[in-house]
Amino acid sequence: MDKSQPESILEHNRRYIPGGISSVNRAIDPPIAFVRGQGAYLWDTDGKRYIDYHAGFAPYFLGHNFAPINQAAAAQLTGGGESLFGAGPSTLEGELAELIVTHVPAVEKCTLLNTGSEATSLAIRMARAVTGRSHVIVMQGGYNGNHDELACNVFNTIADIGPRVSPGEYPIRPLGAGTAPNNLVHAINYNDLESVRYVCKRHPVAALITEPLLQNIGVVKPKPGFLEGLRKLADELGFLLIFDEVKTGFRHALGGYSEISGVRPDLVVYGKAVANGFPLAVVGGKAEYMDYIVHADPAKRPFVAGTYNGHPVAVAAAIATVRHLVQHKQSLYPEIEKMGRAIEAGITNIFHRKGITACVARQGSAFSYYLMPNPPADLHDIIEGHDFAKDVALRRALIERGVFFVPIATKQCSLSTAHTAEDVAFTLEQFEAAVDSVWA
Secondary structure, eight states: OOTTSHHHHHHHHHTTSGGGSSSGGGOOSSOOOEEEEEBTEEEETTOOEEEESSTTTTTOTTOBTOHHHHHHHHHHHHSSOOOOOOSSOOHHHHHHHHHHHHHOTTOSEEEEESOHHHHHHHHHHHHHHHHSOOEEEEETTOOOOSSTTTOBSSSOOHHHHOSOOSSOOBOOOBSSTTOOOOSSEEEEOTTOHHHHHHHHHHSOEEEEEEOSSBOSSSOBOOOTTHHHHHHHHHHHHOOEEEEEETTTTTTSOTTHHHHHHOOOOSEEEEOGGGTTTSSOEEEEEOHHHHGGGGOSSGGGOOOOOOTTTTOHHHHHHHHHHHHHHHHHHHHHHHHHHHHHHHHHHHHHHHHHHTTOOOEEEEETTEEEEESSSSOOSSHHHHHHHOOHHHHHHHHHHHHHTTEEOOSSTTOOEEOOTTOOHHHHHHHHHHHHHHHHHHHO
């Protein structure tokens, strides 16, 4: 096998792995095999360097291979630290939980898992235990995990879901074959409070789960009053409000987007940036709900177990990450906001000068462009207004020029604290050249 070529690597892997990649959403065209990551950069098998704005689907807020975090994780393997004992409490998990509870306003107690999908699954289970209800509301275009219940209605066509309705809900469309049929999940459009009430009048709703701003279809922000409206409806109608902050948590603020918005969910889920690339997730929230995990009545306890929950290597990485964010938050978040403003203004200016109808949506370090006049308010806006083919063509042109925007339409781009002003300037130069080539 020629390990210097991605096609050869894929050909080898396909003999043993369906499709050659263990996560189907990592398959990209053109195929690239990266062999090294450091800071804001990736290198492929040919030694070509790219400025990375994908960040492994966004966990690398501090950049690839951030030394203090790697050292903390390595110390658990080489320094005689905790290993996976499989019995009894761990000092490390207690230390991380204390850090999170101390510095994240939405969390009074928390428990540790490995992936965002595990965490959202547990959050739904906990909401059902608390409320005694079964039904769940999700957002059209929001991604909340790969388990059967929530793996639906992420990116559909109008033919799949029909035109915009309000108040109302949309047909459930599973992400793939083999997903169990489900009549307990109800999909509505983001930014649509009336549809929340509509569903709740018809079904006993245990939870509404949403990213506080949608980041699976770029960056779709809440309209003024939307999150506050969800909070009021949850209190009025008796369901639990769950914020999926797997992408937004720790990246936009130490306390996630709930800190920025001032809206406190009942339960909240974190992942990705909490351990800067190490596999760790968190379910937290109000103590009265978290304590259902050890409820005195066994019939009311949601089952929580996992061999690798609170794995000491990942937990050590998360402790180092959160400590770094706490120590440097006064400079770190303003600096990344400044860089985000610069790249937003630069891309907007390029489109304007070229006479191209487009806009940029951004929150802190996360940004996305849309080939439409205004930032979208929901998935229907994107389906009806965005030029998907041109979007992918532009991303591929950027990759050719050493700037890695993952070549999937509308996917958010992520800055890290490792990016520099020079990186942004180079990116904007290449962005203009890429626009010229695609629109030529």
